[in-house]
Amino acid sequence: GQQVMQIPQYQHVQEGEDFTTYCNSSTTLSNIQWYKQRPGGHPVFLIQLVKSGEVKKQKRLTFQFGEAKKNSSLHITATQTTDVGTYFCAGRGSGGGADGLTFGKGTHLIIQP
Amino acid sequence: DTGVSQDPRHKITKRGQNVTFRCDPISEHNRLYWYRQTLGQGPEFLTYFQNEAQLEKSRLLSDRFSAERPKGSFSTLEIQRTEQGDSAMYLCASSLPRTGNNYGYTFGSGTRLTVV
Numbered sequence: 001g002q003q004v005m006q007i008p009q010y011q012h013v014q015e016g017e018d019f020t021t022y023c024n025s026s027t028t029l030s031n032i033q034w035y036k037q038r039p040g041g042h043p044v045f046l047i048q049l050v051k052s053g054e055v056k057k058q059k060r061l062t063f064q065f066g067e068a069k070k071n072s073s074l075h076i077t078a079t080q081t082t083d084v085g086t087y088f089c090a091g092r093g094s095g096g097g098a099d100g101l102t103f104g105k106g107t108h109l110i111i112q113p
Numbered sequence: 114d115t116g117v118s119q120d121p122r123h124k125i126t127k128r129g130q131n132v133t134f135r136c137d138p139i140s141e142h143n144r145l146y147w148y149r150q151t152l153g154q155g156p157e158f159l160t161y162f163q164n165e166a167q168l169e170k171s172r173l174l175s176d177r178f179s180a181e182r183p184k185g186s187f188s189t190l191e192i193q194r195t196e197q198g199d200s201a202m203y204l205c206a207s208s209l210p211r212t213g214n215n216y217g218y219t220f221g222s223g224t225r226l227t228v229v
Binding site: 042 | 148154157158169171216217220221222
């Protein structure tokens with residue numbers, strides 16, 4: 001079945017440094033979504049990418065979808081303490097029919113003062 | 114309608130007992146999903162409804178698990194003969210139909226199940 005892998009599992013950064021998490025799928029995706037989960041909270045939808053090579057920005061966050069639609073990345077510029085949490089990518093296969101998203105294991109962002 | 118509601122928030126049960134969780138989605142959302150999340154892992158897909166029809170079930174959903182959405186509104190997830198391995202956070206999510214470019218899930222706060 002479809003697998004979605006994320007690296008790194010943990011990332012420690014100093015406040016103000018940049019952060020990037022990478023997502024790779026074993027199969028071609030029809031789209032990819034990104035979610036953020038704060039400690040003790042539930043996943044919150046950030047964005048969806050659909051087109052090959054798509055790049056979207058939300059303030060300090062930049063999301064990219066690979067040309068082959070098998071990988072994606074999230075980059076945060078100048079991290080702030082409010083960015084703490086786990087970032088998940090979630091993909092939907094391109095085979096049609098199946099609608100459930102497959103989530104990666106997430107990247108835990110830890111910000112050191 | 115402030116979001117997806119799940120009840121109860123926490124459930125402790127003895128091994129072998131049956132438990133039932135409830136999810137009330139956002140009223141305009143016709144799609145409803147159940148996921149399971151264990152510590153340090155991403156959510157794992159369990160099942161999905163479009164209105165009252167259960168359209169997809171994961172291999173993770175053993176015979177002890179059953180989900181319903183009888184009127185296309187709220188949903189229940191029942192686990193029979195609970196096992197310690199069922200201990201997890203059970204998340205419900207809802208969404209609009211797959212139209213537009215920013216279609217995402219709205220998750221509830223989850224039901225944390227502990228089987229002792």
